[in-house]
Amino acid sequence: MKEITEKEALGKMASYCSLSEHCRSEVEEKLRKWELDDESIQRIIQTLVEENYLNEERYCESFIHDKLFFNKWGKLKLAQALYFKRIPDKIIRKYLDKIDEEEYLEILSKLIEAKQKTIKAKNDYEFKAKLMRFAYSKGFDSEDIAKCLQND
Known part of the structure; x- marks a missing residue:
């Protein structure tokens, strides 16, 4: 596998996050597969957050909407899936409570x-x-x- 630089990884992740909502854990997992060091991963994630490519609240809201209306998942399954994606409980509760x-x-x-x-x-x-x-x-x-x- 060709070694990827931090700058190249940032560009690829910005593009990846532009196509659809992603959370930190998904981005981190992808960056680990590219064998970047922890410091580079954290810098890339921080840059993506600062530039609003990554937003846990926006991701959570989008995930809940998609899984509820298209997959017909209940709140327990939604909460569990978001927990495994390491979305903070406070954010999960906020958006689950918004469900009509x-x-x-x-x-x-x-x-x-x-x-x-x-x-x-x-x-x-x-x-x-x-x-x-x-x-x-x-x-x-x-x-x-x-x-x-x-x-x-």
Whole structure:
């Protein structure tokens, strides 16, 4: 692999961050693959932050929007994914709290409604248990699931 200079890495990362939102951990991971030293990595990340190519809040807001509306992820799965990307909990909470509750429950209701058509169960208990497992796997909590199941 050709050795990459700090200046070249900064240029590539600026371009990478211009195409879509990225967080520090993604950029850091990419820079480590290029075998840059820790000091260079920190300088590059600091420059990207100062020039507003990297913004954890903007990333978090974008990530939540995309995963909620396109992938239909619940708050638990969103929080976990952002935690693994090393987004500060304070930022995660701020943007999860901004999710409109009515919209959120509507997303879950539609997921449950679609899943109901494909479930085969011996009885009502098994049917609801399968629906709940499905909703849990998408990252929704038991309180929200119960609200949606009561509306059926």
